[in-house]
Amino acid sequence: MLEIRNVYKTFTRKGITIEALKGVSLNVEKGDIFGVIGYSGAGKSTLIRLANYLERPTEGQVLVDGFDLGEYSASELREAKKNIGMIFQHFNLLESKKVFDNVAIPLVLLKKSKEEIRQRVTELLEFVGLSDKAGSYPSELSGGQKQRVGIARALATNPSLLLCDEATSALDPQTTQSILQLLKRINAEYNITVLIITHEMSVIQEICNKVAVMEEGKIIEQGSVLEVFGHPRHQTTQNFVKTVIQNELTASVQQSIKAEHGRRLVKLHFLGESTTEPVLYEMVRAYDIKFNILFANTTEIQEKTLVTMILQFSGESAEIGKALEFLEQHEIGIEEVDANVFDHSNR
Incomplete structure (x- = not known):
């Protein structure tokens, strides 16, 4: 589904070179809910931006369904991105537009008919539990409701891959739980593969079947969630596991x-x-x-x-x-x- 092969990403700002990613390889299979966890500065957000080519790798390849995004023309890349949805940490909603219109944005850009847009947006707002908020503005919604709008918008084009960049870190624990359950429904009912970036091991524990741990631009450990939780090898992984599982003597x-x-x-x-x-x-x-x-x-x-x-x-x-x-x-x-x-x- 999504394969990242030996990717390096270097940024140069004001004469200073920063290596954000150093030889990262990752394989997300169809149907996975794959979590990538790491502390701030580990390279997680850079990695997820490479997955839909918001950033291009300095070296290495990013393949979706076996096709290298780096070999696409601009028009081919736009077409490929229709199959990749993105959920952001801070929602990225247009405050001047109502909920219905925010969800409709990707469909408007694709020049879908008004009837197609109405049907798809109505279906999605019902799916995320916001049918009664179609005429509301983002400022009238709670944080959890805003994120549900963001999720509905990400699903508008029927993507096969959904990228979540710290999608729950701005939410309270109860709302986080409801959003995670919604992501599980999306994975199960729409058969959408999910890649989640997070710094919270509880998110990994709750819904992911696979996990990769990042540190200083590298993946230091990865595998099934059961394997990694049961036998964390790297000290950083052990520290993350301790936040959700007590496994030390008092x-x-x-x-x-x-x-x-x-x-x-x-x-x-x-x-x-x-x-x-x-x-x-x-x-x-x-x-x-x-x-x-x-x-x-x-x-x-x-x-x-x-x-x-x-x-x-x-x-x-x-x-x-x-x-x-x-x-x-x-x-x-x-x-x-x-x-x-x-x-x-x-x-």
Whole structure:
């Protein structure tokens, strides 16, 4: 659907060169709700502007449905952009025009008939829940209602790809939730692929099936949301995951931990079916070990369950090793934790 191949983007302003993107590659497949997350300055907004050629890459390719946008003529590019809708952070509505006319703008530019415009705009305003606001001005709407108008306008040309640039960051939590649910409906009912740029991991958790993490113009980690949430590898990704999933020991428990011979501290990640199987019970029956549960947390992601546990194992080293191999065979993610980090008795 959307493929970004080894893209670089460089800006030069007042003699200063800024590398906004450094060899970014991304593959958004048909039907995805793909999230790109990163802190301010990571290159997210530049990336999404390349996706519809509001910016051209310095190097690399941007392909939509297999066609390189860089090889299109100006008229061909305009035609291709009809299949790409864009939702902005600050709505970008014309304050002098009523809601109906704001939604109709793309259709007017395409010189559609008045009847086609009336039918399409009426349909979209009903879809986003704003049928009663067609004659209102943007100044009479709430932030959430303004964003719904922006979404309706983005859908006017029946795009196959919808780009969302921080579409919920200017909204309160309750309104954010309603907009995210609307984006899920768009994806499901209109079969539109969605690319979301955000700095909020809760947005990724709520609706995305895939995620890429950006830092300093590069993608440092990407994969399915379950994989990335369950096994965040990069420190920046771990920091983002911590904002929505508690997966660390409390301070009081850390104070009580001692690094002793015959004890090992292990973080386990259970995903999907493994969360309903009695794996720990079977492990204890099979191996001469004991364990103490120091932490456990359950999170729902993409209608699947992610369980994170931190256990302190005690027993012979060989037996603990066998027990951990047993868990790995049952597709339990294992992450060794250094108990010396928490052992205050040795300081």
